[in-house]
Amino acid sequence: MITSRPLCQNHNSVVNQVVAAIIKNRPLDAQLAASTNTQPWTVELVSQVLRFIPRFLFQSPRSIGRQTGFRHHAPLKQRKLKEESYKQHNNVLFLGPAAHRDPQKVNLGLVKAMEFYYWVENHFGFAHNEITCKEMACVLVKGNRLKALWEFLNEMSRRGNGGLVTTATVTCLIKVLGVEGLVNEALAAFYRMKQLHCKPDVYAYNTIIYALCRVGEGTVFVGEWSRWNCRV
Known part of the structure; x- marks a missing residue:
């Protein structure tokens, strides 16, 4: 039983x-x-x-009971939340x-x-x-x-003193946004670090580059970051 x-x-x-x-x-x-x-x-x-x-x-x-091993990967396409919301309210099928x-x-x-x-x-x-x-x-x-x-x-x-938001906090959010298929939003979070009084470290850079590489945009970010460093 x-x-x-x-x-x-x-x-x-x-x-x-x-x-x-x-x-x-x-x-x-x-x-x-x-x-x-x-x-x-x-x-x-x-x-x-x-x-x-x-x-x-x-x-x-449909997600209940799924395997959580190495076969589960982040989406390879950038999600469009407005489009998803529209389809959901109009009973139109969408994936993700x-x-x-x-x-x-x-x-x-x-x-x-x-x-x-x-x-x-x-x-x-x-x-x-x-x-x-x-x-x-x-x-x-x-x-x-x-x-x-x-x-x-x-x-x-x-x-x-400095708030509860740290570089490690934002880096974790960048990772979760990437897993959720919200890569553009992950990049926005990376650029918001200064606004939140956080300074990106090596792990933050690696995390955002990995998220962007999943959708084929990592080399563009690395190129822009390299040119910015050359100027400063």
Whole structure:
């Protein structure tokens, strides 16, 4: 007899409780905060909740159970989000990472992720750091909410001493954008580093070049970067 395993087995019960509330669209309020107050929120627990949201709400039914080995590669074409949105609203078939996803579940995940991010901060006094900021930004990328992503990063970059957005954070986002097929957006993130008070390092350059090479544009970027370095 095959039995279904509990949600997020082997993970902390407080994470299970909050993720279940998010999936069922229950309010993240003071009542839920009181029921989860027995376990202090840590960076790892907050990160786990944010990672589970795309896994449970962003994947299409056709993606569930797929192999995650070396055979799964990033798209080789630049995605056009406006075109995808138009086709989705008009029931026109399109292919790619966002195909066959339930837009209502994606919107729910995005709203609840942002609500959770500020909920642990306001109700528990949790201090977000670079790691949790990065995880929240990755949720926005995987949900293809790029305008909200830049607004969020700008807000986080103004916090504290230098903000919560670092070169490593933006480099990770460049990688995720490339995997999602949003290569032009990955390049825009690379050029936004200065605006976010980050300085690109070797890993950042390698990451954006790899993303561009997947769509055949890596040599163009390298050439422009070399000419720019010669001028300075």
